[in-house]
Amino acid sequence: MQIDPQDQAKIQHQISEIINEHRDLDEIIIKLTEAKMVDQMKITRLKKRKLRLKEKIHYFENLLIPDIEA
Numbered sequence: 001m002q003i004d005p006q007d008q009a010k011i012q013h014q015i016s017e018i019i020n021e022h023r024d025l026d027e028i029i030i031k032l033t034e035a036k037m038v039d040q041m042k043i044t045r046l047k048k049r050k051l052r053l054k055e056k057i058h059y060f061e062n063l064l065i066p067d068i069e070a
Helices: 005-034 042-063
Strands: none
Touching: 005 042
8 A cells, every 4th residue: 555645745744753753752751750759650650651652653664664475
């Protein structure tokens, strides 16, 4: 299945947005970890969210890979 250029651009944009959110979560997790009063539960939730975002990135990147017919 071939993705048209317009859909490809939309997917690229979604990937960029998710990467930015992933990076922001990483910064927040680092700051919370360095803080004196660490809320371990909150950090765990943020790490899980970060993992879900990483999975989404991989999903959308795989959409951009063309199918190879054998």
